[in-house]
Amino acid sequence: MTPLQPFSWARFVAIARKELVQMRRDRLTFAMIVGVPILQLVLFGYAINADPKQLPTAVVDHDRTVFSRSLVQAVANTGYFRVVAVPAGEDAADRMLERGRAQFAIVVPPGFGRALQRGERPALLVAADATDPSATGNAIAALTTLGAAALRHDLSGPLAALAPPPGPFEVRLQRRYNPEGVTQHNIVPGLLGVILQMTMVMMTAFAVTRERERGTFENLLATPATPLEVMTGKIVPYIAVGFAQATIILAAAKLLFDVPMLGSGALLVACMTLFIAALLALGFTISTVARTQLQAMQMTFFFFLPSLLLSGFMFPFRGMPGWAQALGEVFPLTHFLRVVRGVLLKGNGAADTLPHLWPIALFMLAAAAVALLRYRRTLD
Amino acid sequence: MDRVIDVRGLTKRFAGRTVVDAVSIAVARGEILGFLGPNGSGKTTTIRMLCGLLRPDAGEGTCLGFDILHEAARIKREVGYMTQRFSLYEDLSIEENLDFVARVYAVPRRREAVEAALERLGLAARRRQLAGALSGGWKQRVALASCLLHAPKLLLLDEPTAGVDPGARRDFWAQIHALAAEGMTVLVSTHYMDEAERCHRLAYIAYGKLLVTGTAADVIAHSGLSTYVVGVAGGDERQLAALASALAQERGVTTVVPFGSTLHVSGTDAAALDGVRDRYAASGAQRWRRAEPSLDDVFVRLTQQAEDNYA
Ligand SMILES: Nc1ncnc2c1ncn2[C@@H]1O[C@H](COP(=O)(O)OP(=O)(O)O)[C@@H](O)[C@H]1O
Ligand SMILES: [Mg+2]
Numbered sequence: 102m103t104p105l106q107p108f109s110w111a112r113f114v115a116i117a118r119k120e121l122v123q124m125r126r127d128r129l130t131f132a133m134i135v136g137v138p139i140l141q142l143v144l145f146g147y148a149i150n151a152d153p154k155q156l157p158t159a160v161v162d163h164d165r166t167v168f169s170r171s172l173v174q175a176v177a178n179t180g181y182f183r184v185v186a187v188p189a190g191e192d193a194a195d196r197m198l199e200r201g202r203a204q205f206a207i208v209v210p211p212g213f214g215r216a217l218q219r220g221e222r223p224a225l226l227v228a229a230d231a232t233d234p235s236a237t238g239n240a241i242a243a244l245t246t247l248g249a250a251a252l253r254h255d256l257s258g259p260l261a262a263l264a265p266p267p268g269p270f271e272v273r274l275q276r277r278y279n280p281e282g283v284t285q286h287n288i289v290p291g292l293l294g295v296i297l298q299m300t301m302v303m304m305t306a307f308a309v310t311r312e313r314e315r316g317t318f319e320n321l322l323a324t325p326a327t328p329l330e331v332m333t334g335k336i337v338p339y340i341a342v343g344f345a346q347a348t349i350i351l352a353a354a355k356l357l358f359d360v361p362m363l364g365s366g367a368l369l370v371a372c373m374t375l376f377i378a379a380l381l382a383l384g385f386t387i388s389t390v391a392r393t394q395l396q397a398m399q400m401t402f403f404f405f406l407p408s409l410l411l412s413g414f415m416f417p418f419r420g421m422p423g424w425a426q427a428l429g430e431v432f433p434l435t436h437f438l439r440v441v442r443g444v445l446l447k448g449n450g451a452a453d454t455l456p457h458l459w460p461i462a463l464f465m466l467a468a469a470a471v472a473l474l475r476y477r478r479t480l481d
Numbered sequence: 482m483d484r485v486i487d488v489r490g491l492t493k494r495f496a497g498r499t500v501v502d503a504v505s506i507a508v509a510r511g512e513i514l515g516f517l518g519p520n521g522s523g524k525t526t527t528i529r530m531l532c533g534l535l536r537p538d539a540g541e542g543t544c545l546g547f548d549i550l551h552e553a554a555r556i557k558r559e560v561g562y563m564t565q566r567f568s569l570y571e572d573l574s575i576e577e578n579l580d581f582v583a584r585v586y587a588v589p590r591r592r593e594a595v596e597a598a599l600e601r602l603g604l605a606a607r608r609r610q611l612a613g614a615l616s617g618g619w620k621q622r623v624a625l626a627s628c629l630l631h632a633p634k635l636l637l638l639d640e641p642t643a644g645v646d647p648g649a650r651r652d653f654w655a656q657i658h659a660l661a662a663e664g665m666t667v668l669v670s671t672h673y674m675d676e677a678e679r680c681h682r683l684a685y686i687a688y689g690k691l692l693v694t695g696t697a698a699d700v701i702a703h704s705g706l707s708t709y710v711v712g713v714a715g716g717d718e719r720q721l722a723a724l725a726s727a728l729a730q731e732r733g734v735t736t737v738v739p740f741g742s743t744l745h746v747s748g749t750d751a752a753a754l755d756g757v758r759d760r761y762a763a764s765g766a767q768r769w770r771r772a773e774p775s776l777d778d779v780f781v782r783l784t785q786q787a788e789d790n791y792a
Contacts, residue, residue, distance in 0.1 A: 105555065111587055115581055118581070118584075119573065122577060123570065126572045127572065315570075316564065316567070319534065319566075322534055323557060323564075324557060324582070324586065325554060325557050325558045326585055480529060481535055
């Protein structure tokens with residue numbers, strides 16, 4: 102009597118091959134693999150890609166000197182600001198901000214010119230509607246470097262001593278409504294995690310429920326294939342899918358959005374593998390619990406929404422109350438976002454990344470354990 | 482190992498309802514056992530317990546010499562199980578389906594085995610056709626071929642010929658008999674009486690209880706039924722229907738089964754049945770002819786009895 106093998110490579114390969122063929126045949130799945138990343142990148146890209154110029158600006162000039170006029174001219178010359186109104190007072194300017202007629206309100210205080218001449222570094226008040234920070238970020242950056250150039254001309258002769266550094270005046274910025282200025286560089290790497298999460302969990306969640314619905318699961322159970330072989334055979338093909346998606350997203354990040362990629366590619370690939378494995382383990386767990394594909398879909402979304410909201414992708418993580426942060430720490434996406442942003446944007450190395458990896462690994466082990474416990478060898 | 486299937490007292494409950502009730506089955510090597518019974522009587526559940534897909538709540542026994550409770554993994558390797566529902570992968574081609582099964586069962590010289598199966602099926606030219614696009618008869622042939630790829634010693638076939646045309650059914654039974662002659666043991670569930678008659682032995686289950694087992698002749702002989710074939714003059718349909726409902730009311734008549742232009746009228750009490758015949762035949766409008774009860778008469782009677790007792 103031949104011994105029973107606990108894990109047969111041949112059976113694993115058989116199942117993985119079958120999954121790949123089925124995946125290729127299923128147009129909807131295939132469309133999801135390629136279409137979802139592109140669709141999401143384009144959708145989010147509209148909000149991100151824009152480095153908007155000619156933003157409507159209200160200028161309140163209480164000073165009315167040669168200096169204030171030069172300053173306003175220079176502000177307009179940056180290209181980011183378009184002076185749409187010159188209201189008499191701050192109240193009117195605030196109302197314009199409120200109604201969205203202006204993105205910025207620039208207030209030149211009375212005595213600005215005189216104070217400037219005395220070298221008192223007067224303050225220029227800029228109020229920005231930062232609801233959409235990606236729309237205001239660059240404009241604000243342009244404004245802060247403006248001081249030097251704008252007044253060089255007027256600060257000649259005895260006043261030359263007032264020329265930078267430091268700037269001849271101070272820009273006091275109030276970012277309203279969204280304190281943590283999220284930028285495209287923050288969002289696109291985040292999108293990598295979000296897209297992987299959505300497709301990976303959903304596709305594996307369908308892996309077993311589809312067989313159950315179509316009646317092929319009984320045959321699969323009647324074969325000698327063990328739960329571990331079925332699970333790995335159904336998961337591994339999707340790891341390849343995950344990497345295909347990641348490649349699409351990262352290429353787009355580089356080409357379309359010019360996201361910096363400072364850290365090591367190998368490190369990123371290693372972290373991505375772990376993240377994808379955790380998601381697939383979760384998807385497989387769902388598929389052992391759900392009876393139908395509809396249930397699998399519902400459970401996927403039940404997981405997807407809180408993890409999206411609490412991971413720091415949609416809202417700044419540090420802005421959330423303590424309990425929400427604690428809950429957020431459970432989700433692999435939360436940690437993966439930190440990893441990707443760290444590696445891509447800050448050039449973090451393995452040592453900086455490790456603290457974010459073990460929670461993902463823990464999640465994966467827990468999900469895989471539940472899956473193996475839940476996967477029954479019988480139809481009971 | 483004389484008995485390929487030898488189980489006693491198999492019982493299965495779903496949510497407190499006993500679906501299979503203390504069923505004992507023994508099947509010898511090379512035997513074809515026909516498994517009969519109305520829908521929902523527990524045939525599929527029993528078959529699933531035999532191959533380790535369901536855990537019995539009570540009972541014990543062996544399948545291919547392996548304990549059904551603890552050695553399911555070994556049983557699975559040597560059983561060919563054809564499920565009631567067509568369950569090849571519809572989005573895989575015929576060849577891919579066979580290849581998958583051959584890989585999972587680690588069939589030696591896989592390519593040749595798949596090739597040979599395709600040749601035998603006469604599907605070598607259509608190997609790339611998706612299994613979902615096959616007609617009922619072809620699906621059944623491919624499903625059977627895929628059960629046979631790993632050269633099992635026992636075949637468990639759950640209503641394999643449901644929805645299959647007579648030609649394909651004839652071919653199917655010829656193949657089953659050829660396999661049995663080579664030593665294959667077969668347990669096949671069916672609703673067709675002509676198929677029941679092709680089995681070496683029969684087991685009839687109703688409401689989870691195994692009511693009889695034995696050869697078709699045994700089952701008929703032990704039924705205790707006497708049967709008349711009754712025809713009406715001119716074979717008038719309406720008269721026949723009226724007669725059937727009248728006879729069904731008579732004491733002494735247990736079942737009335739229409740058979741073409743005749744009725745099979747059976748009873749367990751031969752004298753009482755003869756009394757009924759004498760009264761009805763006196764009118765001269767009907768012909769009453771004594772006959773052997775058919776399997777159908779017996780099974781209709783058994784099901785009625787089971788209904789009276791358990792339902
Ligand atoms: N997994 C299950 N859960 C609950 N009830 C079931 C399950 N499988 C079968 N049954 C019930 O058990 C009874 C017997 O079913 P089955 O074995 O399929 O009968 P058959 O194959 O003879 O038609 C039916 O009433 C069916 O509804
Ligand atoms: Mg059935």
